[in-house]
Amino acid sequence: TYEETEGVLFSCDAFGGFRALDGGLFDEEVDLSEYEDEALRYFANIVGMYTHNVLKAIEKLQGLEIRTIAPSHGLIWRRDPGRIVDLYRRWSRMEGEKGVTVVFGSMYGFTLRMAEAVARGVASVGVPVRLVDAARVHPSYVLLEVWKRRGLIVGAPTYDAGIFPPVELALRLLERKRLRNRVVGLFGSFGWGGGALKAMEELAKRNGWELVRTLPFRGSPSAEELRDGEELGREVAERVVRGA
Ligand SMILES: Cc1cc2nc3c(=O)[nH]c(=O)nc-3n(C[C@H](O)[C@H](O)[C@H](O)COP(=O)(O)O)c2cc1C
Structure with missing residues (x-):
């Protein structure tokens, strides 16, 4: 709903965010650097599947003089309403x-060890990296972190011939939200027949993600395998920087 006399857009779910506002109500009253991540977590989890509609809705706003955006969740934007529109446009793309x-x-720390090597590889070429343990972090935060960056490297051990369940949940959510445009690497430990990597590869393909390569290893990673993990991190990071 657009209220013409004061230029207020009541946007319902669009332009909303999570988080209690510590007494604040308007955008000039809170620490925006903290709030914007919570707006992205809301976007990825609540609006993520409807990005097409978001972009269409933003188009409809052209030509309106919007002085305030008042969503039904989160902050009211009146100092800089254009800011949240820009963020939603960027996230929708x-x-x-x-x-x-x-x-x-x-489960036992083998894939964790490789995750640290992979992250080291990314950092070594000066590209920002965030390591997220899907078994310990709420899935809504995993979605936030993945939505934020173009590069995505996923590591999971094989569990009953498939993907270790906490990682599988995160990947299924990303598939449901139809996240696109990711440059991807995959790795993971297995005990005998494996299976997690193949399942993740199929999921990456279904999502149209650009797969750089996969790195499976048995049990605890060797020094050589860890070096290869660093190399995987570098390859994905360089692809992200070149291609984005
Ligand atoms: C419940 C459970 C199920 C497993 N299922 C498989 C399996 O189907 N195929 C396989 O190759 N390894 C399987 N494994 C072995 C793990 O993938 C292997 O121990 C791996 O090195 C664990 O890596 P992590 O320390 O990163 O969890 C299973 C392990 C557990 C605990």
Whole structure:
């Protein structure tokens, strides 16, 4: 709903965000650097599947003099209403920042060890990286971190011939939200027949993600395999920087 006399857009779910506002109500009253991540977590989890509609809605706003945006969740934007529109436009395009999110899960610590090597590889070429343990972080935060960056490297051990469940949940959510435009690497430990990597590869393909390569290893990673993990991190990071 657009209220013409004061230029207020009541946008319902669009332009909303999570988080209690510590007494604040308007955008000039809160720490925006903290709030914007919570707006992205809301976007990825609540609006993520409807990015097409968001872009269409933003188009409809052209020509309106909007002085305030009052969504039904989160902050009211009156100092800079254009800011949240810009953010929603960028998030809807799913381009992601030039950085890499490493999402992993690990039962005994083998895939964790490789995750650290992979993240080291990303950092070594000066690209921002965030390591997220899907078994310990709420899935809504995993989605936030993955939505934020163009690079995505996923590590999961094989569990009953498939993907370790906490990582599988995160990947299924990303598939449901139809996240696109990711440059991807995959790794993971297995005990005998494996299976997690193949399942993740298929999921990456279904999502239209650009797969750089996969790195499976048995049990605890060797020094050589860890070096290869660093190399995987570098390859994905360089692809993100070149291509984004
Ligand atoms: C419940 C459970 C199920 C497993 N299922 C498989 C399996 O189907 N195929 C396989 O190759 N390894 C399987 N494994 C072995 C793990 O993939 C292997 O121990 C791996 O090195 C664990 O890596 P992590 O320390 O990163 O969790 C299973 C392990 C557990 C605990």
